[in-house]
Amino acid sequence: MHMYMEPQKGNSAADQVLTETFTLAVLLSGGVDRAEAAMLEAIQQVDPGRCCDRELRKLSLRAAIRAGRDNAPAGGAPGFPVELTRVLRLPAGLRECFVLRVLAGFSSAECADLSVFRADDGACAAAKELGKMRGAESGRRSVRRGIGLPLCIA
Secondary structure (H helix, E strand, C coil): CCCCCCCCCCCCHHHHHHHHHHHHHHHHHCEHHHHHHHHHHHHHHCCCCCCCHHHHHHHHHHHHHHHHHHCCCCCECCCCCHHHHHHHCCCHHHHHHHHHHHHCCCCHHHHHHCCCCCHHHHHHHHHHHHHHHHHHHHHHHHHHHHHCCCCCCC
16 A cells, blocks of 8 residues: 655655655656656666666656646545645646645746746646635535534545
8 A cells, every 4th residue: 555655864865855756746647556657657768877866856757747637636645644635636737836836846947847837827826726625625624513523524
């Protein structure tokens, strides 16, 4: 079973880069299986003698973006915090912008290099959508409390 994992202190720099890249790939592709496929595709493309973290990350993210554009979100990732689960529910174009600009801190130029254009506008639109999602969820919780339903019932 795949679980979301916070990067651990004491892990090597390479482990941390792989963990971060995989988490970004899950968010960009819309699911764990697609992220795994994107990472494997990237690994097959790199030259082992010349591979660096930066190249593997770039290839992985490109493959994840393609997978996310080609498919609807795949239901998320077990163990992801609610905030990241909301990000997975965004439309692919907004999700790409938000993940790259806000969560990963990429520049507009770095986003464009990954074929994600107008990332600033998309990140703003995504933030508004995430706020709406949060508000809608808060409203449902209030109604459930008011009629005595447990919050865990969907």
